[in-house]
Amino acid sequence: MNKEQELKNVVKERYAQIAGQGKAENAASCCGATSPSNKVYNIMMDDYTGTEGYLEEADLGLGCGLPIQFAKIQKGDTVVDLGSGAGNDCFIARHETGLEGKVIGIDFTPAMIQKARANAEKLGYVNVEFREGDIDSMPVNDSTVDVIVSNCVLNLVPxxxxxxxxxxxxxxxxxxxxxxxxxxxxxxxEALREDAEMYAGCVAGAIQRNDYLRFIKDMGFQHITLQKEKPITIPEDILGKYLTEEEVFDFNKGETGIFSITVYAEKAGTKSEMPKINPTELRAGDCNPSSGCC
Structure with a gap:
């Protein structure tokens, strides 16, 4: 078995366990995957309280942003959520796209798909469906989707x-x-980079910000916009599992930063009522012009 498949199996196994955990336990850990921290605060997630379409039962506390807040979803859109979990972001997207639209959630963990489908059935949503599959080989036809959203998932994919x-x-x-x-x-x-549990916990699988933005640009996307950025602090009791006390001190004072970002980009072409970019969304310093992403 190759390294990529081994990492996928680690993530799938761990997120099958997460499907049975509560939001509080997930929110106190690193994307729900590491042991909960004894510091009681959310390491990654943003607060969905008050968001239209929010269903508390579908919120497992696994996100690191609020992508739908920035996604410019219009009535009637077809929306795909990558790594849909128990369905939280799908249900919020449904509120935006309306009854005339459609929302598809994709997840490769059967326990998550089962939980999401149960939530959708309980709500009576006929225009939200959940498909089991890998997001690096989506069970979706070419050129059929208006908007794609995802919340703290691509970092888990090798x-x-x-x-x-x-x-x-x-x-x-x-x-x-x-x-x-x-x-x-x-x-x-290195200890964080090599540890499989920390990989499943979002951090070890993350890549450099400039590389991330460059991959998007190289694929041909246009109008790449860094809509939001916030620093992530990993509590010392979690870092202590991987680093010595001296290494934790050096890590916290060093040049390494872990960030949650929300990125917007468009596929080349035109469609009716194409959403417009608000130039004020890109704040000074949000995106490095030397990377060519702006």
Missing amino acids: DKQKVIGEIYRVLKPGGHFSISDIVLVGDLP
């Missing part, structure tokens, strides 16, 4: 360029995505 290629394939010309994810600035300590 071949991120392949996922970005799949996003480009399934989007309609003029379609777009808004994706929240974890990225790095600087190098992680």
